[in-house]
Amino acid sequence: MSAAAVPLDRRGRRRLETIEEVLDIAAAIMREQGVAGLAIGEIARRMGIRPPSLYVYFPSKNALYDALFARGARLVLARMEQVNAELADEQDADLQQHLVGAARGMVGWALEQPEYAQLLFWRPVPGFEPSPDAYEPAVRLVETGTGWLTGLRDRGLLRPDVSVADALRDWTVLTSGIVSQQLSNEPGGTLDAGRFTAAIPSLVAMFTAQYGAPAPTATPAPRPRRTRRADPR
Amino acid sequence: MSAAAVPLDRRGRRRLETIEEVLDIAAAIMREQGVAGLAIGEIARRMGIRPPSLYVYFPSKNALYDALFARGARLVLARMEQVNAELADEQDADLQQHLVGAARGMVGWALEQPEYAQLLFWRPVPGFEPSPDAYEPAVRLVETGTGWLTGLRDRGLLRPDVSVADALRDWTVLTSGIVSQQLSNEPGGTLDAGRFTAAIPSLVAMFTAQYGAPAPTATPAPRPRRTRRADPR
DNA sequence: GTCTATATGACGATAGAC
DNA sequence: GTCTATCGTCATATAGAC
DSSP states (O other): OOSOOOOOOHHHHHHHHHHHHHHHHHHHHHHHHOGGGOOHHHHHHHHTSOGGGGGGTOSSHHHHHHHHHHHHHHHHHHHHHHHHHHHHHOTTOOHHHHHHHHHHHHHHHHHHSHHHHHHHHSOOSTTOOOOHHHHHHHHHHHHHHHHHHHHHHHTTSBOTTOOHHHHHHHHHHHHHHHHHHHHHHOTTOOSSSOTTGGGHHHHHHHHHHHHBOSSOSSSOOSSOOOOSSOOOO | OOSOOOOOOHHHHHHHHHHHHHHHHHHHHHHHHOGGGOOHHHHHHHHTSOGGGGGGTOSSHHHHHHHHHHHHHHHHHHHHHHHHHHHHHOTTOOHHHHHHHHHHHHHHHHHHSHHHHHHHHSOOSTTOOOOHHHHHHHHHHHHHHHHHHHHHHHTTSBOTTOOHHHHHHHHHHHHHHHHHHHHHHOTTOOSSSOTTGGGHHHHHHHHHHHHBOSSOSSSOOSSOOOOSOOOOO
16 A cells, blocks of 8 residues: 555665655644645755755645655554553553553644644645545554454453444544644643643543443442452352 | 724624625635635635725734634534523433533534634634634633533532532533544534544543532432532531 | 756735725 | 735746756
């Protein structure tokens, strides 16, 4: 699906380097001016070339947005795969720890890279729709989320009868709600000091009450505790 | 705060009518082309005038966005005040009914008027910040939400010890998350047939479990209800 | 292959005539 | 209050220099 994996000669490598430089500068401009404020001429100005020269690498401005969308989707996918891998190592982590870790991973990424987050989560550019190629990492992100929740269910942290699709839908609503509110109402906020990022623990508690397995791991249980595993003898 | 309430002569009335016409057409263009796709020249074209003539009514494109932001904020405020008034009439409605009604009111409005919702909830226009005047109805919307949740708490539907500010913050995250996901991932969806609007009952259940009073309305209550306010003695 | 020079048409905005 | 004329900037297309 993605670009063919042909071996690159010197010219090809140089071309890829230039493309990466264009994307770096474009992302910087989006961060400063807003996603829709990206201007081809400004990229050229910062690179010391003329605007038409950029059309050698990108046939249109929307093609540039497409490459930026793909890059953002790969970045967030990589971050979430890393977060999931770290959490998978913690064999005795409870549900809250998993959920808080995942929420902080996603929301933290979005606040660190607001230019990509706006391009991915909102649709601020009139007439731009990501191509299937650019969207592909976003599809993999959904698959990663599905696998993550399925794993939590299989390990007994989620109720065994939960619909993973419904739980993932609700989870994306929670995280995208935090990101949306934080970015639009308090753009300068951070993960650890933001009016809306502060909602993460509370929202994680809601999700836990809705989808978590009834037996809590370490918190006060309504009936006399039975230490670890139920040992009725 | 808003425009002074001076009596209007014929010229003043005619001017206001023209301004309303400009806003109507601008909203239609935003709906068709996206918020950032609004073009002064297109408004003039549809009105049968030349672009510079519009500068008599709005000193800049951002001033036009400001008027549209104010209009959208007034529209959503009116809708939510109406929803709250209807719910207040239902004396014996339980918490779920209140929350579902409020969520459907807000999300339904956003899907009916996506052009205003995008302008209010996202920030798609580089360099545009709403003026305090335009923002004022949005502040009143927060006050309305605070009063709504306070009323629910005083009527015993929410736990007596909830922080209304926290609950409102979480509530806005939920609703704006639904709206964001629905508008960006499935723009054609409706309130009754949407991948993400379908999450409303589940998210309302989460919110209820977190903030609702432990005593359900129709099932045996653990202790006698105390009608109004929790006495601090 | 890579970039420049140049041109087109749309845009937001301003000045000034009527 | 509306117009014409104009400016600077934008994305984009083409032709050609090196």
